[in-house]
Amino acid sequence: MTVGNDVEAGELRAWIAGHRAEMLADLAAYVSLETPSNDKALLDAGLDWLDGYLAARLGAPAATRRADGGAFGGIGGRGDIGVYGDARINDYPGQGNAPIVLLAHYDTVWPAGTLASWPFTVEGDRATGPGTFDMKAGLVQLVWALRALDATGLPRPPLRLLLNGDEEIGSPVSRPLIEEAARDAAAVLVFEASADGALKTARKGVGIFQLAFTGVEAHAGLEPANGASAIDELARAVRRLHDLADPGAGTTVNVGVVAGGTGSNVVAGAARAEVDVRVSSQAEAARVDAALAGLRPHDPRASIQVRGGWNRPAMERGPGTARLFALACAVAAEMGLDLRECSVGGASDGNFAAALGVPVLDGLGAVGAGAHARHEHISVDGMVERAALTAGLLRALALPD
Ligand SMILES: [Zn+2]
Numbered sequence: 001m002t003v004g005n006d007v008e009a010g011e012l013r014a015w016i017a018g019h020r021a022e023m024l025a026d027l028a029a030y031v032s033l034e035t036p037s038n039d040k041a042l043l044d045a046g047l048d049w050l051d052g053y054l055a056a057r058l059g060a061p062a063a064t065r066r067a068d069g070g071a072f073g074g075i076g077g078r079g080d081i082g083v084y085g086d087a088r089i090n091d092y093p094g095q096g097n098a099p100i101v102l103l104a105h106y107d108t109v110w111p112a113g114t115l116a117s118w119p120f121t122v123e124g125d126r127a128t129g130p131g132t133f134d135m136k137a138g139l140v141q142l143v144w145a146l147r148a149l150d151a152t153g154l155p156r157p158p159l160r161l162l163l164n165g166d167e168e169i170g171s172p173v174s175r176p177l178i179e180e181a182a183r184d185a186a187a188v189l190v191f192e193a194s195a196d197g198a199l200k201t202a203r204k205g206v207g208i209f210q211l212a213f214t215g216v217e218a219h220a221g222l223e224p225a226n227g228a229s230a231i232d233e234l235a236r237a238v239r240r241l242h243d244l245a246d247p248g249a250g251t252t253v254n255v256g257v258v259a260g261g262t263g264s265n266v267v268a269g270a271a272r273a274e275v276d277v278r279v280s281s282q283a284e285a286a287r288v289d290a291a292l293a294g295l296r297p298h299d300p301r302a303s304i305q306v307r308g309g310w311n312r313p314a315m316e317r318g319p320g321t322a323r324l325f326a327l328a329c330a331v332a333a334e335m336g337l338d339l340r341e342c343s344v345g346g347a348s349d350g351n352f353a354a355a356l357g358v359p360v361l362d363g364l365g366a367v368g369a370g371a372h373a374r375h376e377h378i379s380v381d382g383m384v385e386r387a388a389l390t391a392g393l394l395r396a397l398a399l400p401d
Pocket of ligand 1 (some may be wrong): 134167192193
């Protein structure tokens, strides 16, 4: 596959390597702003900073829109208005027709005050701080990839950058914005962290279900036949649910929480279970849905109620994604980089775009480890490499087929 030429690839890489210190300074500034998903004031301040940062680094976008997270209040089970982060959608002109959508969430799982005990620090190649890996370094890498293309006079496709502040809580308000942005896109690139350097070309869909069992209470010794045990119903259902797992098809089912009953001498009147389901295909999601809908109590006096649903659909590796990954591999090879792909159990906003049939490459962000953990860190050399890879990929996407 011809994707450009080695000279241009080398030029991009060298230009970005020459700006390593500035990239790191940008990351330090961005990580030093706390942006927990549940703190609207901090999220607003973070997005205001990002607006200024993007304008300074990339110039004014051709079109821009800030979608108020509060306007969607009440979706996602929180119930309260105005707690979600706003989203920013910027369009930048480029060569070609259909835009490439770039996804980067700016919220983190770390609560306000985390920086006091864990400030941004760099030791050798390792940079650490809340949100470095997931996924602040990813956005900084993208910004420097675009600067490299502009500085070297290489083409890029039309771009639509979407920043959201509710990804870590399941993107309840930004989901329709992501779908709207992705619908007419040529491809969606997600700057979430890599899996040990590998891109993510498939992600599981995630379902979270709550089951409530209602029985009939009775004295366990005097008149047990008058009772219908909710715990007995729960136990039977747990077996049936776990039997739905199909490792070969990529389906996992975990009843992670159970509770019920009031005393050992009372036939249990109520019990509940919380279930996490992960699937690799929509067909498997439909199979699980049918099984849940078909749950019936063993004792007709008892009842089972199922609540919850699918938080994100499965991100299946379609032919468009396979072509996109092949292009990324060719670009990486020009730069002397080895690129791998993988399928992961966790979901991201890439799942929403893939469900629309749009090719998605995820995990283009940082190289490092420790998402959602105190040892979260990134490789600074990795930032240079991934920014170069992103620049090369965008240049290749701007070239006619
Ligand atoms: Zn993330």
